[in-house]
Amino acid sequence: MKFNIKKSFYDNKSLPKLLKRIVLVAFIILLVVLFNYQAINGSYYLKRAENNYVRAIPLYSLRGSIFDRNGTVLARDQASFNLAVFPYQIKNEKDILFKKLSEEAGISEKIIHKNYEENISGYFSPTNIIFDVSKETALILKEKYPKSLLVNSAPQRKYLKPLELAHILGYVKKASSLQSQFKKYGYKPLERIGIYGIEQYYDSYLQGQDGGDLVEVDVSGNVVGFLGRKKPVSGNDIFLTIDSKIQKFAKNSFAKKRGSLILLESGSGKIIALYSSPSFDPNLFIAGDNLTSLYKNKFSPLFNRAIQGAFPIGSLIKPLLATAGLEEDKIEPETTFNCKGRLNLGNNIFRCSGSHGIQNLEQALAHSCNVYFYNLGLRLGPENISHWLKAFGLDSKTFIDIPYEKKGFVPTPKWKKEKFGQSWYSGDTLNLSIGQGYLHTTPLAITIAINAIANNGYLVEPTLLKKIGEEETSYLFKKSINISQKNINIVKNGLRKTVSKNSGTARMLKNLSLGICGKTGTAQTSGKSHGWFVGFFPYKNPKYTVSVFLEKGGSSYQALRVVYNFLSNLKQNNLIEVK
Amino acid sequence: MFYLKKITRELSGLKTIIFSVILLNLISVISLYSSLHQQGQFVGEALLNKQIIWIIIAWLIFIIFNYINYRLYYNLAFFIYAFSLILIGAVYFIGYEAMGAQRWLSLGGFTFQPSELAKIAIIIIMARFLSHPPANSFLKSFCLPFSFVGLSALIILKQPDLGTAILVALIAFTMGLFSKINKKYFIWILILVLIAAPFSWNMLKSYQQKRLTTFINPNIDPLGSGYTIIQSKIAIGSGQLFGKGFLAGTQNQFNFLPERHTDFIFTVIAEEWGFLGSLFILLLYWLIIKKIFDKLKKIRDPFAYYLTLGIGVYFFLHVFINIGMTLGVFPVVGLPLIFISYGGSHLISTFILLGIFFNISRNYR
Numbered sequence: 001m002k003f004n005i006k007k008s009f010y011d012n013k014s015l016p017k018l019l020k021r022i023v024l025v026a027f028i029i030l031l032v033v034l035f036n037y038q039a040i041n042g043s044y045y046l047k048r049a050e051n052n053y054v055r056a057i058p059l060y061s062l063r064g065s066i067f068d069r070n071g072t073v074l075a076r077d078q079a080s081f082n083l084a085v086f087p088y089q090i091k092n093e094k095d096i097l098f099k100k101l102s103e104e105a106g107i108s109e110k111i112i113h114k115n116y117e118e119n120i121s122g123y124f125s126p127t128n129i130i131f132d133v134s135k136e137t138a139l140i141l142k143e144k145y146p147k148s149l150l151v152n153s154a155p156q157r158k159y160l161k162p163l164e165l166a167h168i169l170g171y172v173k174k175a176s177s178l179q180s181q182f183k184k185y186g187y188k189p190l191e192r193i194g195i196y197g198i199e200q201y202y203d204s205y206l207q208g209q210d211g212g213d214l215v216e217v218d219v220s221g222n223v224v225g226f227l228g229r230k231k232p233v234s235g236n237d238i239f240l241t242i243d244s245k246i247q248k249f250a251k252n253s254f255a256k257k258r259g260s261l262i263l264l265e266s267g268s269g270k271i272i273a274l275y276s277s278p279s280f281d282p283n284l285f286i287a288g289d290n291l292t293s294l295y296k297n298k299f300s301p302l303f304n305r306a307i308q309g310a311f312p313i314g315s316l317i318k319p320l321l322a323t324a325g326l327e328e329d330k331i332e333p334e335t336t337f338n339c340k341g342r343l344n345l346g347n348n349i350f351r352c353s354g355s356h357g358i359q360n361l362e363q364a365l366a367h368s369c370n371v372y373f374y375n376l377g378l379r380l381g382p383e384n385i386s387h388w389l390k391a392f393g394l395d396s397k398t399f400i401d402i403p404y405e406k407k408g409f410v411p412t413p414k415w416k417k418e419k420f421g422q423s424w425y426s427g428d429t430l431n432l433s434i435g436q437g438y439l440h441t442t443p444l445a446i447t448i449a450i451n452a453i454a455n456n457g458y459l460v461e462p463t464l465l466k467k468i469g470e471e472e473t474s475y476l477f478k479k480s481i482n483i484s485q486k487n488i489n490i491v492k493n494g495l496r497k498t499v500s501k502n503s504g505t506a507r508m509l510k511n512l513s514l515g516i517c518g519k520t521g522t523a524q525t526s527g528k529s530h531g532w533f534v535g536f537f538p539y540k541n542p543k544y545t546v547s548v549f550l551e552k553g554g555s556s557y558q559a560l561r562v563v564y565n566f567l568s569n570l571k572q573n574n575l576i577e578v579k
Numbered sequence: 580m581f582y583l584k585k586i587t588r589e590l591s592g593l594k595t596i597i598f599s600v601i602l603l604n605l606i607s608v609i610s611l612y613s614s615l616h617q618q619g620q621f622v623g624e625a626l627l628n629k630q631i632i633w634i635i636i637a638w639l640i641f642i643i644f645n646y647i648n649y650r651l652y653y654n655l656a657f658f659i660y661a662f663s664l665i666l667i668g669a670v671y672f673i674g675y676e677a678m679g680a681q682r683w684l685s686l687g688g689f690t691f692q693p694s695e696l697a698k699i700a701i702i703i704i705m706a707r708f709l710s711h712p713p714a715n716s717f718l719k720s721f722c723l724p725f726s727f728v729g730l731s732a733l734i735i736l737k738q739p740d741l742g743t744a745i746l747v748a749l750i751a752f753t754m755g756l757f758s759k760i761n762k763k764y765f766i767w768i769l770i771l772v773l774i775a776a777p778f779s780w781n782m783l784k785s786y787q788q789k790r791l792t793t794f795i796n797p798n799i800d801p802l803g804s805g806y807t808i809i810q811s812k813i814a815i816g817s818g819q820l821f822g823k824g825f826l827a828g829t830q831n832q833f834n835f836l837p838e839r840h841t842d843f844i845f846t847v848i849a850e851e852w853g854f855l856g857s858l859f860i861l862l863l864y865w866l867i868i869k870k871i872f873d874k875l876k877k878i879r880d881p882f883a884y885y886l887t888l889g890i891g892v893y894f895f896l897h898v899f900i901n902i903g904m905t906l907g908v909f910p911v912v913g914l915p916l917i918f919i920s921y922g923g924s925h926l927i928s929t930f931i932l933l934g935i936f937f938n939i940s941r942n943y944r
Contacts, residue, residue: 015875038818
């Protein structure tokens with residue numbers, strides 16, 4: 001077979017011949033393979049096809065567990081027992097079988113039928129019809145219907161400290177309920193995906209890979225041959241920076257109050273406790289119970305107030321404004337303003353909480369004197385104020401590692417013009433200077449902002465992650481706001497005086513002897529006021545930053561009581577380093 | 580009467596092809612009817628009716644193309660190529676996804692795969708390039724035509740449609756190999772491809788990688804992508820010499836086989852009609868492909884020559900790769916079995932190519 005390319009192509013008779021031979025050889029190869037399967041090994045395959053059923057038995061992978069910083073389990077997979085059928089085997093007796101099962105397992109027939117329709121994926125694949133029965137029930141039923149039933153243990157997510165950690169951990173859902181939505185991303189119907197919190201944010205690490213056995217079974221359901229196995233791979237465990245004991249005290253300090261509590265390591269932003277009240281039980285989502293009461297609850301327990309809600313912050317703005325004033329050289333530490341309990345601006349009266357007399361910066365912070373900050377605000381002007389509030393990150397996310405974080409909002413004259421078509425009035429400046437009006441931030445964002453004063457001018461990125469599997473995450477991200485150390489110390493002193501001074505607004509915390517610095521806040525709303533406290537301690541070298549927010553909680557006094565109870569509990573139980 | 584005589588005369592030598600194709604159409608309808616059963620019940624009436632309509636449309640299109648002078652494609656080669664690129668590009672923007680791959684366009688209720696048109700365009704543009712005596716330079720004689728092919732294949736690969744991308748490349752490669760381009764170039768390219776293979780692995784979608792790894796060892800993932808191959812082998816093997824008979828294929832009837840009315844239709848036939856049935860199918864394909872290559876001897880126009888070569892190669896590769904895939908000889912890449920598988924796009928393009936070939940044949944009797 002020689003192919004001479006020098007010849008004119010259409011004179012070449014051998015080329016078509018060569019092509020035909022290639023095709024012939026290829027077809028003969030196919031025929032040989034076919035002959036091998038169909039004639040030589042035909043009876044073997046026939047046996048496999050006719051006498052045996054091939055069953056795919058899933059081997060579920062375990063999702064990674066979640067631990068706190070001390071290795072206490074917060075969430076893990078537990079075995080639950082499900083009953084499955086093989087549609088092909090029960091095709092003629094389905095209705096009778098389901099009726100009997102419904103009586104014996106005490107589950108409505110309707111639900112069994114519904115589960116069957118939802119989970120069927122092939123005539124030879126096990127189809128779960130009853131979920132989460134006790135081991136005893138499962139075994140009794142299996143004994144009664146050995147041919148039709150398959151007991152199938154599948155991992156089920158269990159949250160061990162549900163109410164305390166619901167907002168942090170989130171929960172998982174079977175992808176089957178979201179099947180159509182997630183199919184295109186490659187999720188199989190049995191997979192579970194994280195929906196909220198850590199379960200969602202670190203889903204790809206927690207997620208295991210399901211495996212399965214492909215086996216052959218005879219008519220009675222006995223395994224007669226093994227065709228292959230894909231081993232399940234467990235997901236990674238995750239360790240959080242949360243201390244579950246502290247988290248428990250956080251929860252207990254709220255009782256029926258609404259709001260949030262955050263405790264973090266000042267220097268690193270590692271979150272030790274983060275609680276949002278009211279909370280919910282994520283185990284309800286796993287069991288698939290009726291959740292309408294949860295969704296309809298007017299206090300929105302699913303809503304994580306610490307990161308998803310933006311609220312007015314009241315006097316918490318004052319340390320930020322003081323920093324701005326010092327940095328912009330609008331005031332000196334010794335600059336004083338005389339507080340007569342009010343400031344008149346045109347026809348409007350802007351009030352103070354008391355008549356403080358002549359106040360310097362330290363005193364104004366300690367007493368939370370509005371008049372001082374009205375004057376400071378006027379000196380700074382709205383552009384400067386919003387510039388500094390943005391520098392403190394009040395209009396951006398903190399990038400904590402749980403999803404659905406909301407941004408705060410810092411108003412500017414330009415924004416007001418565009419939004420309302422109105423100019424920015426001096427009155428707006430005064431309102432902004434005491435944290436009222438259009439300014440809104442999340443409790444976490446203002447905590448991180450005030451933490452920057454504890455932290456020598458660095459904004460930290462808060463994190464909940466300590467390690468994944470065995471790998472420590474030495475992840476620390478911080479951003480400098482460029483404040484001089486001198487000015488930081490001045491503001492810090494003022495914040496210390498709120499607690500240490502007998503006339504300080506946070507003097508309630510004095511007898512804890514933790515060296516707390518901080519700022520209270522009462523933010524007026526349409527209804528009851530929000531109560532705030534954000535602080536850090538010990539004074540010299542801050543280790544912890546704490547914040548409490550009480551939604552419509554009345555005043556900062558209520559917030560201080562929560563802080564006091566919380567910290568005194570931690571101190572009594574030696575959960576924080578006091579020195 | 581006279582007209583009929585004329586047609587008969589024109590079709591002399593082509594009757595075998597027509598006869599074979601009609602038989603394959605019949606086999607298609609019969610095996611689709613069987614594959615659309617579930618537990619003994621016929622569940623795919625709508626699909627079957629649609630396919631019968633497709634077959635009728637395909638024959639009409641065949642008759643039209645049979646009368647279009649093939650030289651037209653020479654003049655329109657670049658236009659057709661550009662048009663095919665626009666269509667496969669359009670899939671990104673207005674196409675919709677099926678089974679993890681975005682390769683369909685929808686036109687008034689009928690969907691079609693533009694990559695099918697791309698195959699035709701590549702055959703035409705390659706034939707045009709090859710019909711000129713090759714310049715004695717690597718760039719002009721080799722790189723130029725193959726950069727057209729490469730661009731087209733790359734866009735198809737991105738859809739992602741690995742099967743069609745490979746097929747487009749293979750058709751062009753085979754056409755080039757049997758042309759007067761210096762054979763040395765092909766050896767270089769082959770070496771280059773072997774070197775580049777590990778890198779292009781990363782370009783594949785995860786489901787394509789899975790298909791390739793399970794092809795090497797189906798037991799890696801017996802529940803996932805290995806499943807089809809295992810089930811296909813059981814089905815084919817259990818058909819034995821004479822088959823289980825029409826509608827009696829248990830593997831088929833009980834949903835063991837996914838995609839059994841499209842890419843795995845051969846499995847259904849082999850299970851129900853056995854080795855003899857498989858042999859018969861291969862014989863029909865052999866007759867068609869043999870007749871096409873036989874024609875090469877008579878053709879005096881280089882363009883027609885390479886067009887015919889490309890059409891023959893197209894038919895051959897489709898049959899060889901598809902059947903090889905059901906037997907586990909090739910990885911599951913997602914190619915239909917021409918004339919038999921369910922689907923309109925490949926049916927139309929196969930009949931277009933058949934029409935072009937018939938037109939050439941009538942010119943070189």
